[in-house]
Amino acid sequence: MDDPVGIRALTYRLGSSEATLEDLEAEGLLVSPADLLRSFGFDRVRIAESDEERRSLARVAAQNLLEDHDVDPLDIDVLILFGGLPPEPAPPGEDGELIGRFRYPVGRLQHELGLNRAVAFAIGQQGCAALISALRVARSLLIAEEARNVLCVGVDVVPPGAAREVVYNVLSDGACAALVSRPWERLRPVAFRQVTKGYYWDSPARRDEIVAAYFPTARNVIREAVGAAGLTLDDLSLVVPDNVSARSWEILLDLLDVPEERAFLGNAARKGHSISADLVVNLKDAMEDRAPEPGAPVALFTFGFGANWGAAVLRA
Amino acid sequence: MTASTVLLTGATGTLGPALLSHLLHAGSVVALLRPREESARRRRDAVLAAVQRVDPGAPVGRLGFVAGDLAVPGAGLGPDDLRRLARDVTHVLHLAGDSRFSLPLPEARRNNVHTTLELLRVVESFDRLRAFGFVSTLYVAGTRTGDIREQDLADTTFVNTYERAKFEAERALRARRTDLPISVFRVATLLGSARTGEVRKPTAIHQALRLYHRGLVPMIPGDPVQPLELLDVEHAAEAVARLLVERSDAGSTYHVTAGPGETFSLGELIEETHRGFGDLDPAWKERGIEPPPVVRARTYALFERTVEESRDDAMVAVVRTMSTFLPQLIYPKRFARINMEAALPDWRPPPVREYFQRVLAYCLRSRWGRAPAGVEPASLSR
Numbered sequence: 064m065d066d067p068v069g070i071r072a073l074t075y076r077l078g079s080s081e082a083t084l085e086d087l088e089a090e091g092l093l094v095s096p097a098d099l100l101r102s103f104g105f106d107r108v109r110i111a112e113s114d115e116e117r118r119s120l121a122r123v124a125a126q127n128l129l130e131d132h133d134v135d136p137l138d139i140d141v142l143i144l145f146g147g148l149p150p151e152p153a154p155p156g157e158d159g160e161l162i163g164r165f166r167y168p169v170g171r172l173q174h175e176l177g178l179n180r181a182v183a184f185a186i187g188q189q190g191c192a193a194l195i196s197a198l199r200v201a202r203s204l205l206i207a208e209e210a211r212n213v214l215c216v217g218v219d220v221v222p223p224g225a226a227r228e229v230v231y232n233v234l235s236d237g238a239c240a241a242l243v244s245r246p247w248e249r250l251r252p253v254a255f256r257q258v259t260k261g262y263y264w265d266s267p268a269r270r271d272e273i274v275a276a277y278f279p280t281a282r283n284v285i286r287e288a289v290g291a292a293g294l295t296l297d298d299l300s301l302v303v304p305d306n307v308s309a310r311s312w313e314i315l316l317d318l319l320d321v322p323e324e325r326a327f328l329g330n331a332a333r334k335g336h337s338i339s340a341d342l343v344v345n346l347k348d349a350m351e352d353r354a355p356e357p358g359a360p361v362a363l364f365t366f367g368f369g370a371n372w373g374a375a376v377l378r379a
Numbered sequence: 380m381t382a383s384t385v386l387l388t389g390a391t392g393t394l395g396p397a398l399l400s401h402l403l404h405a406g407s408v409v410a411l412l413r414p415r416e417e418s419a420r421r422r423r424d425a426v427l428a429a430v431q432r433v434d435p436g437a438p439v440g441r442l443g444f445v446a447g448d449l450a451v452p453g454a455g456l457g458p459d460d461l462r463r464l465a466r467d468v469t470h471v472l473h474l475a476g477d478s479r480f481s482l483p484l485p486e487a488r489r490n491n492v493h494t495t496l497e498l499l500r501v502v503e504s505f506d507r508l509r510a511f512g513f514v515s516t517l518y519v520a521g522t523r524t525g526d527i528r529e530q531d532l533a534d535t536t537f538v539n540t541y542e543r544a545k546f547e548a549e550r551a552l553r554a555r556r557t558d559l560p561i562s563v564f565r566v567a568t569l570l571g572s573a574r575t576g577e578v579r580k581p582t583a584i585h586q587a588l589r590l591y592h593r594g595l596v597p598m599i600p601g602d603p604v605q606p607l608e609l610l611d612v613e614h615a616a617e618a619v620a621r622l623l624v625e626r627s628d629a630g631s632t633y634h635v636t637a638g639p640g641e642t643f644s645l646g647e648l649i650e651e652t653h654r655g656f657g658d659l660d661p662a663w664k665e666r667g668i669e670p671p672p673v674v675r676a677r678t679y680a681l682f683e684r685t686v687e688e689s690r691d692d693a694m695v696a697v698v699r700t701m702s703t704f705l706p707q708l709i710y711p712k713r714f715a716r717i718n719m720e721a722a723l724p725d726w727r728p729p730p731v732r733e734y735f736q737r738v739l740a741y742c743l744r745s746r747w748g749r750a751p752a753g754v755e756p757a758s759l760s761r
Binding site: 099283311313317 | 593594595596597598665666667669670671675678681682685688689690691693694
């Protein structure tokens, strides 16, 4: 019962092709001018080139995690697939029967990975905040001793030809995987705070209100998550952001009175906003780059349209 | 002392009817009304009705009108009107002004400074003039911080063109204090009627409350503990009327403020607004709007710059509206009220807490001035 729950392994895979803001602008895939987006902290994104790559991103990310960390697929008890973009429904069967719609990506992923003992389900409709829900569910299952290994896999791929900008954020294609295990001492999730405000469900209609609501709610959610962990903002050794506009993070950190150097900023320019995979991308890179002391408090925060604000506090 | 005859400009403004009520009890009043397309009779009737709504017992038979426009030479007064005013008027109260914060400076000057100078030229011929009162703003102190004395009028920078124009008008008046009995009444921000909550003309603070209600205020610059100088219309009117007619010492300036402990801090204003909207508008409460955090100047400036750069028309409009007055909050001030207390020691406005919720209720009922306040809208939100 007292076994610690921690994130045992992290990995991610971004689209194989790189495009600059100017490339995207030339192809008409941006809403805002490239120079404006650059001033907001973006520079380039990663794009999955082929249908095959788009289909296989999640599998490749998860496969890499299992192989790199020598995890037997049969040791996975639960598979959670998550994403920010709503998945396109599978087409109906040839005769129009609805059974075609039941071709779930999570079942296929379980099959392709050989996770034959795992229960598989998906988490969605939380925008970029889906990872926080996946981690929270994984931790709850592990604490309840209903599992020893939960594999969380996230994937978001922008449909070919669609604009790669959402409200001044430039989108990459990407997938990630996080293996949450018991017992595991490192990267222990110790507190979560999530807020969903359904009033803002119609994002285009409520766009300005969402912009105004973002900062006060984000500040409160992060403070409350840190408080729930028995910590203060001063105790945080590392803040792991999502890869939205660097300017918005600058403002949010100022609101929180957290020095910028304690946040792992910069990946938005290098890797773009890979929607629900961002936090895994940045957590993995930050652990390698900043190497926080074991047990040091690390805060994760993201916002997803819908509208969802989510924060987690981990012990490194 | 003989009864007063007051020439009043700005009778149709926020303070007009409440001031008229007080002035009419003390004597007679001639209200200077600008000639407009709307019939003079209708405008006079509107002023009379507004006074009677404020004070059903007001002796409105003592209220007269004269057509004039301070934007033109001689205020557009005919020779007969000018002669009559010069003969009868004992006090002048210059209440008219253009309180829009976003005007280009030349227009703000035209409507606040040039008009004041024109009025001074007119009153030079008034034989019986005992007092000339100018209604100004506390924020002629601009971006200064700390203790502001009533006699202070230091050149500084300003948050908006209204502040600057009022400062320039005061400076022009100060230069004439040797030959005219000029007093200046710097009035706090008027919230509305303490009795009914009525807001005759929404101003910047009501605009800010409206944006808050619409969920469009992400943050406010300033310090949560800094006091905000807020005042109800009835007591502001009483103070100005009494200072003009009973007590005004020529050459003095008065800070017409509620005094320490009777107003809200910025943090309290946000808290009370949040509570009020939640109590008065259940649909608003369900939206889960968070109180806007009070932030440092640099944080607000960064947000402002980001919105400007984003070129998001709607949000830019919101931020530009807020930025005509919110930055004043980053320049905390304490307004001394020595002259005020000496002149009116018995003047005691109610604490803002006593009537603030009535003002909010009025704003919601009247849809921020767009609907008759007696009509209960089906839904108060949006």
